Amino acid sequence: MPMITYPFSHFAKTVTFLARQAFLNATVFRGNTFFALFSDLLFVFLSIEVWQALYASKETSLVTESQLITYVVLARLLPNVMMEFVDTVQQRILSGEIASELLRPIRFSVYLLGLEIGRYGHRFLLQVLPIALLIHGLIGINLPTSGLYMALFVISLVFSFLLMFYINYIISLLAFWYTQVFSINTIKNQTVRFLSGIYVPLWFFPEWAVPIVQSLPFASIVYIPMQIYLQTCTLPQAVAYLGLQWFWTICMIVLAHWIWSRAVKQISINGG
């Protein structure tokens, strides 16, 4: 954990600074933002069309139509499945430049996390929020009726972000052992999108698969936060969900540190 060698106040300041800087950098590329906004909007509308048609064709007692639409919209918008740093880190590993990260008195993951928080903040304010509000104005999406659920949802979203960050980080570090980074990344993206319930909500998975998929780390990224948001679970259930998310986040952090230390060992024995 970073806190052991690094006082938390410094840790927080550094992360805040990095996040702010990444946020400002993101605002420089307005073209990117506009394009991303447009493509997100397009995909969200397409998903709504498809799911409305499916819902009409086969009535289900699992969810209401408005819950389904809300799910589809937010599941598309909220998670950042492909984080920007992955490519850069993989390139630096392949070129051997990663060794210079060992010369900094800050953990590599902390540096990347800081930057990614800033980018997510940018994305949230300039993509997620505007599109969600627009859809809400046009079709109307469900809003949580209970403040408590809303608070739990926010915590759940933080876990979701951390999980997605550490999965991306672990994937990026695999470049130390596998040079076919493109295929690793594609497998990661598709696995996450499918098993987290972005493509198809877990309600529509075969009955036997639901408990399994739900307990995998991927469901904690989208399906679980959305359950809390839609209030389709009881409060004790919601708390249990948070526990599950916490568990997976810790697992990912431990795994990420283990992989990083293996990588460092490889660099320090063989020179990268």
Add this chain to the structure above:
Amino acid sequence: MDAIIVEDLWKIYRVKEHRNGFVGGLIDLFRPVWKEKEAVRGIHFTIPQGQSVGYIGPNGSGKSTTIKMLTGILTPTSGKVRVNGIDPSRRRRENARQIGVVFGQRTQLWWDLAIKESFELFRHIYRIDEKTFRKNVEMMTELLDLDQFASIPVRQLSLGQRMRAEIACAFFHDPKIVYLDEPTIGLDVVAKERIRTFLKEINREKKTTIILTTHDMDDIEHVCERLILIDHGRIIYDGNLQRFVDNYGTDRILTVQFEEPQTSVELECGELIGFDQRQASIRFKKNEISATKLIQQLTARYPIRDCQIEEPKIEHLIRHVYESENVEDEGIHAHDHISI
């Protein structure tokens, strides 16, 4: 106090030896053959705080491997390394806090940030207090002339600008030791000069220990007081730079132009290395005869219009040392060069 202590330091790499052909490749997958390469073979040195040292060696001499072990990137195979009293490969982040590093061909800067922002970030991660921070920003900006490009993202800078920024960042947190690997590579004369002056100045003012590796001997001559030569993983010279020049650089070359063409030149001392009727070049050892005396001897016999004395370049001296070393060493280690 000693900034760096190195005792009987070894680094042996294990390298996969490849078999030939398709079948060989398949066998390699399952039963690779490992070969050991000795990159650094039992070196010793101590560097006191505040010294400026030129660490020189040809490609594959073990020079970069040594620097990597001192910075903590590489773990030694055996031997002892202490940098400010700590073992750099065991306490890597702690060590990183006290050192600065410049790799000419790699960047330590944050690619997406402007220099000003990088400074700010350094302030956070190195925990530099506000006052020192302001003072150092001012000093670096002035000495390295960073003002004109301080707010441009690093990836858009020219090589010279980037190197200056790179160096500023390495000195920013008042490190006790700074390692510079080829800091002037690819730079023009003016930029080189600026960097050398900066290094000399900061070494004098802040008593920063400087370890410089470079192929440009002018860098060494301007910046360093001590010279360590490494070849084939062993140290072949370690001592004062001036003394090195005095010991190895005893040869001088005197070139004289005659008033009238001569048919031959006779010498009491020295060796004739070039002659063409109007001009002669004579190599002599300065501890055998002084230049004035040699010129006197010549003017006594021949009418002389002009003369010129050349001192040997450090580069030549070092090449000379390497060559004599290689003759002794040949046969045993001539084939285990390794470069990383």
